[in-house]
Amino acid sequence: MNFLAHGLLNLSFWELVMATLVMTHVTIAAVTIFLHRTQAHRALDLHPLVSHFFRFWLWLTTGMITRQWVAIHRKHHAKCETPDDPHSPQVLGIRKVLWEGAELYRVEADRTETLERYGHGTPDDWLERHLYARHDRLGVTLLLLINLALFGVPGLTVWAVQLLWIPFWAAGVVNGLGHYRGYRNYETRDASTNLSPLGLIIGGEELHNNHHAFPSSAKLSSKRWEFDIGWLYIRILEILRLARVKKIAPMPQQRPDKQAIDLDTLRALILNRLYVMADFSREVLTPVLREELRKADDSRRRMFKQAKALLIREETRLDDRDRDHLYSVLDLSQTLRTVYEFRLNLQNIWNRTTANHEKLLASLQEWCAQAEASGIQVLQEFARSLRSYSLHPA
Numbered sequence: 001m002n003f004l005a006h007g008l009l010n011l012s013f014w015e016l017v018m019a020t021l022v023m024t025h026v027t028i029a030a031v032t033i034f035l036h037r038t039q040a041h042r043a044l045d046l047h048p049l050v051s052h053f054f055r056f057w058l059w060l061t062t063g064m065i066t067r068q069w070v071a072i073h074r075k076h077h078a079k080c081e082t083p084d085d086p087h088s089p090q091v092l093g094i095r096k097v098l099w100e101g102a103e104l105y106r107v108e109a110d111r112t113e114t115l116e117r118y119g120h121g122t123p124d125d126w127l128e129r130h131l132y133a134r135h136d137r138l139g140v141t142l143l144l145l146i147n148l149a150l151f152g153v154p155g156l157t158v159w160a161v162q163l164l165w166i167p168f169w170a171a172g173v174v175n176g177l178g179h180y181r182g183y184r185n186y187e188t189r190d191a192s193t194n195l196s197p198l199g200l201i202i203g204g205e206e207l208h209n210n211h212h213a214f215p216s217s218a219k220l221s222s223k224r225w226e227f228d229i230g231w232l233y234i235r236i237l238e239i240l241r242l243a244r245v246k247k248i249a250p251m252p253q254q255r256p257d258k259q260a261i262d263l264d265t266l267r268a269l270i271l272n273r274l275y276v277m278a279d280f281s282r283e284v285l286t287p288v289l290r291e292e293l294r295k296a297d298d299s300r301r302r303m304f305k306q307a308k309a310l311l312i313r314e315e316t317r318l319d320d321r322d323r324d325h326l327y328s329v330l331d332l333s334q335t336l337r338t339v340y341e342f343r344l345n346l347q348n349i350w351n352r353t354t355a356n357h358e359k360l361l362a363s364l365q366e367w368c369a370q371a372e373a374s375g376i377q378v379l380q381e382f383a384r385s386l387r388s389y390s391l392h393p394a
Contacts, residue, residue, distance in 0.1 A: 007152035016151060020158050024165040025203075027061045030054040031170060032203035032230040033237075039122055040070045043218035044234060047242040055123065059132045059139040062166050066128070068109040071119035075108070076175075077215055078118070080190040086114075087175040090191050094180045101171030169202050178208035185222050186213035186274040187281070187314045197226045204228035213274050214249035222249065252276075254388040261368055261387055266361045268389040273350045276389075280346065280382060281312040284339050287378045292333050303329050311340060315347075339379055342371055 011019060034054035037043045046054070058064050072086050079085045086108040089097040097104065108114055123132075131138075140163060147155030147162075173195070182193025192212035199207045199220060207220040207228060214222075221228035237243035252272040258265075269276055289311065293304050307329040310322050318326065330337040349363050364386075371383035 005152045007148065007150045007155060009150050011151060016154055016158065019151075020161055023061070023158075024162060026057060027162065027165060028169070028201075028203040028205075029230065029233055030057050031166060032205050033234060034058070035064070035066065035069050036073065036205070037218050037230070037234070039066060040073045041216050042121075043216050043245070043247050045244045045246065046237070050237060050242045052127075055128075055132060059136065060143050061140070061162050063136045063140045064166070065109070065133050065136055067115060067119040067122040067124075067133070070122050071115045071117070072105060072108045074118040075114055077212075080192075080212070081179070087171070088191075089176050089180045094176055097176035097179075098172045101175050102167035105167075105171050170205065174202060174205050174208055178206070182209070184209045186210070186278055187312060188212045188274070189314050189316055191317065194226075197223070199226065199228040199230065203233075204230035210249075216247050217249040218245045219248045253390050253393045254385075255390050255392075256388055258388050258390055261361070261365050263357055263361055264391055265387065265389050266357060266364055268391045269364070269386060270350055270360075271391070272389065273347075276386070277343070277347060279385075280343055284378045284382050285311050285336075285343065288333075288336055288339050288376070292336055296332075300332055303332070311336075315344065335376060338374060339376060342367070342374070342379060 009019075033044075034046065034051060035058070038046050038051070055066065058066075075084070076086055076088075081088050081090045083091055085091060087097050087101060087104045092104070122128075140159075143162065144156070144159045147159045149155075151158055177195055178193055179191045180193070182195045184193055186209060188209065190212055192209040194209045195206040197207075199205065204220045204227075205211075207222070207226060210220050210222045210226070211217070218234055219228060219231045221231060234243055234245065238245060250271050252275050253268065289304060289308060293301055296304055303325075307326055310318065310326040310329075313322075330340060346367055349360060349367065352360060352363070355363075368383045368386060371379050374380060
């Protein structure tokens with residue numbers, strides 16, 4: 001009778017809670033390291049033993065099929081915030097994605113065209129074909145039996161938590177809130193956000209805006225005060241020679257002695273364009289807006305404050321109402337309008353993908369010359385700072 005009630009381990013309540021948290025955290029690590037960073041984005045290679053452990057653990061604790069997860073995630077990036085996005089709260093609504101994220105996953109997993117187009121390069125060995133993919137429910141059934149044997153009747157609750165953990169945190173919170181609320185380091189074309197500067201609960205996946213800015217990076221943290229625990233695990237695996245990092249987000253290289261705006265400058269700025277645009281918002285737009293707020297009366301001050309987020313938002317993400325409000329504010333300040341237009345013009349240089357490097361370089365040189373002749377100090381200083389960008393470290 002005691003065995004049925006407490007199982008082989010006979011754990012106390014808090015020991016049971018800790019065991020559950022440890023097991024669900026291993027599942028989170030498997031998702032972020034194996035499914036996401038390794039399989040979906042090829043940001044690192046894993047030793048076959050580590051890779052297979054993660055495959056087995058995910059089959060046992062979630063029943064997820066690698067090819068399905070990877071295909072759905074890749075399609076999310078390719079079709080982000082459009083009607084073809086499998087789980088965009090901007091299209092489907094936050095309640096739908098937050099509470100029905102697992103159902104949205106299942107619907108997309110049944111689309112053959114999604115798997116064929118986006119599921120390439122995933123494991124296709126004998127185990128995948130004959131066990132993991134064919135008998136995906138067998139794993140979670142086996143997990144139930146293991147939990148009952150180890151923990152007794154409470155093992156049923158542990159099993160339920162394990163099955164709900166990924167659907168809630170990944171399919172609901174990251175896919176839902178991660179495109180709805182939070183802070184943004186980079187103005188990407190999608191609505192991705194960072195949910196927390198401490199990427200602990202979901203293995204670093206909370207740093208979702210950083211990921212959308214640099215999808216193929218094995219490291220999700222970007223600022224000094226952000227922490228990606230998934231990256232910590234990857235570094236440990238790398239030290240143990242069980243993983244090899246292939247790519248991380250580029251870090252801007254600046255050489256104070258560099259004064260010429262040349263092709264090296266252009267290539268460095270294009271590579272680091274998200275950093276550059278973030279710097280423009282912080283070093284140019286924000287100081288100009290702060291000065292306008294200082295001079296404005298109460299009614300204008302309110303309008304300026306309401307427009308702050310719109311000034312730095314990616315232009316393609318502005319709806320008609322946002323655009324009308326923004327330009328009504330810009331009509332109140334010629335200086336603010338000028339720096340905003342400079343922002344758009346600088347961004348257009350990156351977007352001219354059909355132009356050759358010589359034309360892009362000429363456009364960049366002209367932009368810098370006009371900025372330095374603008375008479376706006378913060379804009380002039382920013383333009384001069386661009387000269388120091390280089391692909392080669394000092």
